[in-house]
Amino acid sequence: MTGITTTGEKRLVLIGGRAHPELTEEVAAALGVEVVPTTAYDFANGEIYVRFQESVRGSDAFVIQSHCAPINQWIMEQLLMVDALKRASAKRITVVAPFYGYARQDKKHRGREPISARLIADMFRTAGADRLMSVDLHAAQIQGYFDGPVDHLWALPLLADYVGSRVDRNRLTIVSPDAGRVRVADLWSDRLGAPLAIIHKRRDPNVANQVKVHELVGDVEGRTCVLVDDMIDTAGTIVQAAEALKDNGAADIVVAATHAVLSGPAVDRLKNSAVSEVIVTNTLPVAEERRFPQLTTLSIAPLIARAIREVFDDGSVTSLFEGNA
Template sequence: MSGIKITGENRLVLVTGRAHPALADEIARELGTELTHTDARTFASSEIYARYDDSVRGSDAFVIQSHTRPINEWLMEQLIMVDALKRASAKRITVVAPYYPYARQDKKGRGREPISARLVADLFKAAGAHRIMSVDLHAPQIQGFFDGPVDHLFAMPVLLKHFQEKLDPETLTVVSPDMGRVKVADIWSEKLGAPLAIIHKRRDPRVMNEVSVHEIVGQVEGASAFSSTT
């Protein structure tokens, strides 16, 4: 009998950028599969090139990239990899970004500022991504920046088990680094059975990477401080 047989099963393809290939290797190992090799290069002009050694046509592709320094290079590499998948006829493309790039720039604090987290979502969409997967977004509203599904995963279940085994609640204090993280810190405080403390800090928007601590609400003297932040 001639014709095309359709099984209805999607073929999983995992690809990774060069920021943290060891993480992608571990993900592939947990899934019982292998990474599709990517020929990724950086030219002398600093332009990035990416090509897949195997066919990805009709596949369910996941592009894994960590966004550490230099963040702009790794972001651009992931965008190029997504574009390559789109042009190679992948059926569905999921961006896997454990740390969402530019997540802290999720709103305008002053006039004439960008909302860079929204820009990144637009870039992923323009490149061809159908879905984004990330962990512990800086702010939940980032999910609404992307015109498509966003899988917002939480590290708490895994970390909670680890800290319950390693930390003594009798000598522990959960500390919120600012007022914006009080809700998250309160959850950790309840789960770990430890008291809560809050840092009152101020940040000068004109000075990068500097904060001033004005006071601490709660008892931290002699305690093991556990800071809840992302």
């Protein structure tokens, strides 16, 4: 069976949806397995059909799907794959969502709003998932929304080590683009031995994806500034933060983020900004026409593969990050 690796009586099955097949293939190569052949297509009315072409009975199944656009379609496809695995008698099912959809809706900001991140976790649990694995959740408390084990992987070591190998650390400053990212920026600061700066912003609650930069806390004049965030969506926050750094005398501005959502005007904004390099991982696919000269993409596949192997072998996922936090 091409998609299965065996250890004693245990069998590891790797399944991938249609959202980001390149990442699934990279993970499979790192694990030394092949992806289970799967039939998946859309009916004329938009409904999704999935079927695995080999037995998964008694297996330890890992279902990889990044929640990229069209996000609702790919979440639904992954739910159907989980349901199919449960009905095909898989022994354990792990949902691997490198980018977890609806993660920004993790609490009620105002009355009569949903907590969408909790609903996504509930749907996967109801579909039959035993475990959830994701990379750099927008909010750490999402781990508590899923009624089962959650493996929260960090891209920070991958991104920070790349940045640290390419800049003069004596001139480096880590910058949080808003108050919500201060904790992550502080971890970057500790890892690279660099001072920290913070940009204070205020977001209009009535207008999505629009922010105003108010003030900068920290010294950035003449320094190489690394703006760190978990995702770049429309790039409004990052570009305004870069302009604030430039206005305060920063010599060079680099952006490092895990998830390249790159919605709407993001590419044009970044291409025409003061940012010299945008470093992301491949948790999400970036279409060829959405790539731009400043973009650098690092592969998250080795990290996901190592985490899958630890889970399959009943090892420690935490050990992958010991000494990194």
